[in-house]
Amino acid sequence: MRRILIATLIAAALGLPRAPALEGQEYGSAVGWFGGAAYSTSLNSGVSVDAEDMLPGLSWTAGGHYDYWLGGGRFGLRLQGAWQRHTIPWNQGDRRVSMISGDIDLTVRLTSPEPGRTVTPYLLLGGGFVRWALGSGAPTSYPPGGVSYGGSEEFQPVAVGGLGFDFRTPMTWADQPLVIRLEGRDHVQFNSPFDPINPSVGDLGMIHNISITLGIYTGIGGL
Numbered sequence: 001m002r003r004i005l006i007a008t009l010i011a012a013a014l015g016l017p018r019a020p021a022l023e024g025q026e027y028g029s030a031v032g033w034f035g036g037a038a039y040s041t042s043l044n045s046g047v048s049v050d051a052e053d054m055l056p057g058l059s060w061t062a063g064g065h066y067d068y069w070l071g072g073g074r075f076g077l078r079l080q081g082a083w084q085r086h087t088i089p090w091n092q093g094d095r096r097v098s099m100i101s102g103d104i105d106l107t108v109r110l111t112s113p114e115p116g117r118t119v120t121p122y123l124l125l126g127g128g129f130v131r132w133a134l135g136s137g138a139p140t141s142y143p144p145g146g147v148s149y150g151g152s153e154e155f156q157p158v159a160v161g162g163l164g165f166d167f168r169t170p171m172t173w174a175d176q177p178l179v180i181r182l183e184g185r186d187h188v189q190f191n192s193p194f195d196p197i198n199p200s201v202g203d204l205g206m207i208h209n210i211s212i213t214l215g216i217y218t219g220i221g222g223l
Contacts, residue, residue: 072113074113103160177219
């Protein structure tokens with residue numbers, strides 16, 4: 001009787017419909033590079049309506065990133081670094097200064113990255129830092145802009161938000177797919193690298209660093 005019952009249970013189990021396997025991308029992480037254009041708003045916003053606008057304006061940007069994916073590739077953590085070159089006015093004339101940034105972001109794909117899907121949009125939200133390479137030395141000021149510089153470069157915190165699209169190509173690298181990434185993001189800097197000359201002004205306004213980049217990355221490992 002026991003053998004008949006066991007055989008009946010096994011037969012019933014084999015007859016049950018199986019749950020479909022979780023579909024997603026086949027790689028668990030990725031590494032890539034990107035380049036594009038960046039626009040930075042004024043570095044002395046709020047100092048005075050009569051002050052010269054210290055607007056870095058439009059520049060190029062380049063950098064790299066590492067992604068670690070979870071949930072079949074639907075969610076990810078990204079480490080990213082970038083470099084830019086801007087022009088700002090100063091006492092001896094316009095200065096070319098670098099700006100570096102680093103951040104860690106949460107990436108949420110709006111559609112599941114199924115193997116047959118070629119375009120995957122995503123949102124990102126995170127935080128990090130920027131550092132304007134203004135040099136080290138004695139404190140100085142720029143009266144036309146109404147600002148002073150303390151003489152030491154500092155890391156400034158930023159919040160990061162953006163929207164992007166991953167375009168999977170038929171090409172591969174080391175048996176992993178090559179993916180083209182188009183992305184727009186904003187690094188919101190809470191503090192200016194300068195201080196107002198007039199102490200009654202208080203803190204200067206926030207700085208937006210908006211970039212649009214095109215890059216390529218390849219998958220690493222299994223998910």
